[in-house]
Amino acid sequence: MALHCTRACKRYLLHLAQDNVEFRLPEIKALLSLRGQPFRPSEDFKEKSPFWLLDSLSEDDVRSIMTRTVCAKSVFELWGHGRTHSELQTSLLRYPPEDMAPFFQQDSTYKINVYTFNKTLEFKDRIEKIDALEFLPFQGKVNLKNPDHVFCLLEDYGTDPNNIPDEPFHVYFGRWIADGQRDLIRSHSVKKRHFIGNTSMDAGLSFIMANHARVKAHDLVFDPFVGTGSLLVACSHFGAYVCGTDIDYNTIHGIGKSSRKNQKWRGPDENIRANLRQYGLEQFYMDVLVADASKTIWREGQLFDAIVTDPPYGIRESTRRTGSQKEIIKPPDDFYGESHVPVSMAYHLSDIFSDLLRFAARYLVMGGRLVYWLPVYRPEYREEMIPLHPCLTLISNCEQTLSSHTSRRLITMEKTKELEDSDDLALLHDSRYSPYQGHNAFREKYFSGITKRNGRDEAKTQMKEDN
Numbered sequence: 001m002a003l004h005c006t007r008a009c010k011r012y013l014l015h016l017a018q019d020n021v022e023f024r025l026p027e028i029k030a031l032l033s034l035r036g037q038p039f040r041p042s043e044d045f046k047e048k049s050p051f052w053l054l055d056s057l058s059e060d061d062v063r064s065i066m067t068r069t070v071c072a073k074s075v076f077e078l079w080g081h082g083r084t085h086s087e088l089q090t091s092l093l094r095y096p097p098e099d100m101a102p103f104f105q106q107d108s109t110y111k112i113n114v115y116t117f118n119k120t121l122e123f124k125d126r127i128e129k130i131d132a133l134e135f136l137p138f139q140g141k142v143n144l145k146n147p148d149h150v151f152c153l154l155e156d157y158g159t160d161p162n163n164i165p166d167e168p169f170h171v172y173f174g175r176w177i178a179d180g181q182r183d184l185i186r187s188h189s190v191k192k193r194h195f196i197g198n199t200s201m202d203a204g205l206s207f208i209m210a211n212h213a214r215v216k217a218h219d220l221v222f223d224p225f226v227g228t229g230s231l232l233v234a235c236s237h238f239g240a241y242v243c244g245t246d247i248d249y250n251t252i253h254g255i256g257k258s259s260r261k262n263q264k265w266r267g268p269d270e271n272i273r274a275n276l277r278q279y280g281l282e283q284f285y286m287d288v289l290v291a292d293a294s295k296t297i298w299r300e301g302q303l304f305d306a307i308v309t310d311p312p313y314g315i316r317e318s319t320r321r322t323g324s325q326k327e328i329i330k331p332p333d334d335f336y337g338e339s340h341v342p343v344s345m346a347y348h349l350s351d352i353f354s355d356l357l358r359f360a361a362r363y364l365v366m367g368g369r370l371v372y373w374l375p376v377y378r379p380e381y382r383e384e385m386i387p388l389h390p391c392l393t394l395i396s397n398c399e400q401t402l403s404s405h406t407s408r409r410l411i412t413m414e415k416t417k418e419l420e421d422s423d424d425l426a427l428l429h430d431s432r433y434s435p436y437q438g439h440n441a442f443r444e445k446y447f448s449g450i451t452k453r454n455g456r457d458e459a460k461t462q463m464k465e466d467n
């Protein structure tokens with residue numbers, strides 16, 4: 001882990017996917033911090049660009065990021081770049097020849113790729129661009145199928161598909177080092193998942209959450225609103241032991257109505273353990289329990305390295321907690337129906353989040369992270385609404401838009417202070433710690449926004465699409 005830049009530290013070009021744009025920087029920062037490295041962007045860093053230059057890292061650092069990232073596509077050792085091809089040539093001629101030499105050997109094979117962002121080039125234009133690189137001392141034979149070394153010319157034509165320039169804004173040339181883990185998005189798609197529910201978390205976002213939480217091998221990770229366990233799948237993929245709770249008996253036991261089209265009831269082995277088994281991760285399964293997240297069932301202590309969760313927002317599932325017979329405001333659901341909660345009462349969104357933060361402050365190890373989704377009504381959203389806790393530091397806050405008027409925000413917090421008795425008092429008396437109150441009516445706002453604009457039918461369609 002090189003903390004100071006030596007000759008082994010070079011400049012790397014990270015090529016990022018253009019979806020989930022807001023989630024990329026916290027992901028890369030989290031993965032760098034697992035290596036003890038800060039994020040050192042170049043002076044002209046643009047967060048929304050598909051290309052980032054990273055300085056003062058070793059090849060091991062960038063390789064390690066690529067074993068986990070689902071936001072970055074590939075990384076290259078940057079040999080040169082510029083605003084024009086002639087600037088690129090000048091920059092490449094300045095790159096130390098002794099650093100190129102190991103990859104330009106008579107007995108090695110190579111290939112040159114041309115990648116263009118926001119423009120498609122014809123085959124002959126690509127060949128022309130490759131030929132124009134002949135000033136570099138390439139040696140050895142070209143091998144397109146299985147080369148020893150892959151080089152890449154990358155051209156950036158900007159991000160506006162309606163205004164594509166003739167010439168690129170920026171060009172880069174480098175040696176390909178590694179690809180990221182974008183394949184996981186398809187291989188772990190919930191469409192092919194053994195056990196799913198209406199709110200199963202998308203595979204890409206689940207891996208992003210595990211990365212924001214810096215989940216690593218041998219950690220113990222907890223999801224208090226576990227549902228069908230999508231977040232446990234992602235966290236165990238990185239070698240963490242996983243456990244969870246859900247208030248719904250049917251979900252935990254994998255029984256009741258199926259969420260799949262053309263299937264009425266869940267099959268005999270549709271449960272969270274089987275989901276982990278599907279990906280060869282069963283050894284990381286601790287257990288899941290029927291429990292209400294508003295009532296703690298754990299012994300005192302710093303039990304979890306990370307808490308990664310997607311609490312209910314009341315759109316596709318109700319927000320409930322257990323209550324005594326006296327407190328019941330709604331009769332219990334049909335036991336063999338879609339869900340089963342023994343004796344339930346309303347669980348206000350603001351309470352869900354303040355309970356979650358209090359739980360994290362108590363049960364996380366120091367330096368452990370809480371990663372969760374917070375639903376927001378966009379017209380009223382202000383950053384001050386994000387729930388706080390004296391023991392938890394806000395690390396990142398990324399928006400995923402759900403509709404013109406609603407979104408959810410992925411919140412990452414880190415435990416940076418030991419819990420003291422005085423913190424509970426502060427939570428009671430300091431209004432900074434319960435700023436989310438206004439969002440209790442999220443469900444009503446979610447539907448009112450849709451119906452106000454387009455009538456009730458669209459609200460129903462939107463619900464269906466969400467499911």
Ligand SMILES: C[S@@+](CC[C@H](N)C(=O)[O-])C[C@H]1O[C@@H](n2cnc3c(N)ncnc32)[C@H](O)[C@@H]1O
Nearest residue numbers: 200201225227228230246247248292293320321
């Ligand atoms: C958004 S879903 C989680 C989906 C999950 N991430 C998945 O991929 O399947 C929220 C879950 O919280 C559960 N839930 C609701 N109220 C709860 C409570 N008070 N305690 C524990 N779980 C609760 C619901 O039954 C639901 O399964």
